[in-house]
Amino acid sequence: MTGKGLRAVGGRHPSRWLDPRGRHLGTWAFVLNRLTGLGLVAYLYLHLIVLSTLLRGPEAWDGLVAVFRRPVFLALDVLLVLGLAVHGLNGLRVALVGSGLLVDRHKALLVAAGVLVGLVGLVAAVRTFA
Amino acid sequence: MSEDQPRMVLLRVFRYRSGDEAPRYDEFRVPIGPRTTVLDALLGVRRLQDPTLTLRHSCLHASCGTCGMRVNGREVLACVTRLDGLGDRVVVEPLAGAPVVGDLVVDMEGFYRRLGPSGRPLVRASEQAAPELPDLERFEDCIECGLCLSACPVAATDPRYLGPAALAAAGRLLEEPRGADPAAVLGWVDDAHGAWRCHVAFECSEVCPAGVEPAGAIMGLRRRLLRDRLSRLAGLHDREARP
Numbered sequence: 001m002t003g004k005g006l007r008a009v010g011g012r013h014p015s016r017w018l019d020p021r022g023r024h025l026g027t028w029a030f031v032l033n034r035l036t037g038l039g040l041v042a043y044l045y046l047h048l049i050v051l052s053t054l055l056r057g058p059e060a061w062d063g064l065v066a067v068f069r070r071p072v073f074l075a076l077d078v079l080l081v082l083g084l085a086v087h088g089l090n091g092l093r094v095a096l097v098g099s100g101l102l103v104d105r106h107k108a109l110l111v112a113a114g115v116l117v118g119l120v121g122l123v124a125a126v127r128t129f130a
Numbered sequence: 131m132s133e134d135q136p137r138m139v140l141l142r143v144f145r146y147r148s149g150d151e152a153p154r155y156d157e158f159r160v161p162i163g164p165r166t167t168v169l170d171a172l173l174g175v176r177r178l179q180d181p182t183l184t185l186r187h188s189c190l191h192a193s194c195g196t197c198g199m200r201v202n203g204r205e206v207l208a209c210v211t212r213l214d215g216l217g218d219r220v221v222v223e224p225l226a227g228a229p230v231v232g233d234l235v236v237d238m239e240g241f242y243r244r245l246g247p248s249g250r251p252l253v254r255a256s257e258q259a260a261p262e263l264p265d266l267e268r269f270e271d272c273i274e275c276g277l278c279l280s281a282c283p284v285a286a287t288d289p290r291y292l293g294p295a296a297l298a299a300a301g302r303l304l305e306e307p308r309g310a311d312p313a314a315v316l317g318w319v320d321d322a323h324g325a326w327r328c329h330v331a332f333e334c335s336e337v338c339p340a341g342v343e344p345a346g347a348i349m350g351l352r353r354r355l356l357r358d359r360l361s362r363l364a365g366l367h368d369r370e371a372r373p
Contacts, residue, residue: 013286016227020203024333033329
């Protein structure tokens with residue numbers, strides 16, 4: 001079927017990734033992987049931009065390091081570690097299950113990944129702020 | 131409210147008709163009992179409040195798959211989904227990922243087109259036909275309702291993705307080819323928009339009303355494809371193929 005109205009409503013849109021209604025754990029893992037992936041790519045570019053400060057000499061770099069030692073930036077460091085852990089551990093689960101391994105245990109793997117992410121976040125927070 | 135009076139629920143129903151500028155939501159107050167289904171309530175709305183409400187249904191017992199829709203965001207068959215327990219305000223919307231024809235009816239053409247190459251293996255007596263299968267999971271349980279495609283987060287953005295139902299049909303065909311060429315089936319699904327496009331969310335299996343487990347079937351296809359690729363790499367494939 002065709003027609004203006006038919007094409008205008010319904011169909012596909014990435015906004016459906018972020019509609020939480022009625023969704024299960026697997027979709028949340030999918031959404032988290034997408035968000036952390038985008039976040040990590042953004043961080044990579046930000047990191048390169050920050051490193052370029054070195055070209056402006058030691059004083060510029062030391063000033064920036066002093067800014068990044070503020071608690072709000074340290075908290076962002078912990079968030080970065082959490083993002084890495086989510087993306088890495090869930091990615092490992094996706095690779096395993098997606099290769100046809102441990103398919104019947106996919107929920108248990110997800111819970112295990114969640115527990116590990118929590119532990120990694122805890123250790124990162126303690127080591128960062130201690 | 132006395133015990134004799136039925137409980138009232140507010141249905142917030144998606145409305146759209148070709149030519150409308152934008153969709154809207156209409157609200158209807160409906161009386162419900164403990165066994166009232168979403169479909170009962172919608173048919174009541176059409177009969178007593180708004181005869182223009184468009185929806186599809188047929189069998190009323192979850193075997194035809196025509197009344198698939200989203201209720202409070204979750205894909206369900208309206209004919210077997212009771213309103214009791216869903217809250218006092220229930221949002222009813224058409225399936226996602228397909229063009230809306232009118233109100234709660236979507237165009238299923240894309241869904242059926244994806245299923246076409248599988249030959250739609252509707253084998254009714256497979257228990258007797260294939261006793262050698264250790265874990266019999268009949269794809270013919272699929273009622274082609276489209277809930278899996280609506281729930282799939284990958285299908286939300288990839289119009290070329292074969293989708294859970296078609297891939298499950300392919301998996302079923304490999305279990306019991308009945309004259310079909312397994313290599314052709316594997317060639318069909320071995321594609322970036324086929325079995326490899328799934329991102330392991332398992333939402334299709336969660337919403338399937340017939341217990342088909344499409345996600346498990348997709349993982350089975352990948353296992354088979356990986357095994358074949360590794361065999362080819364190891365030079366075993368040709369030896370296996372020889373009689």
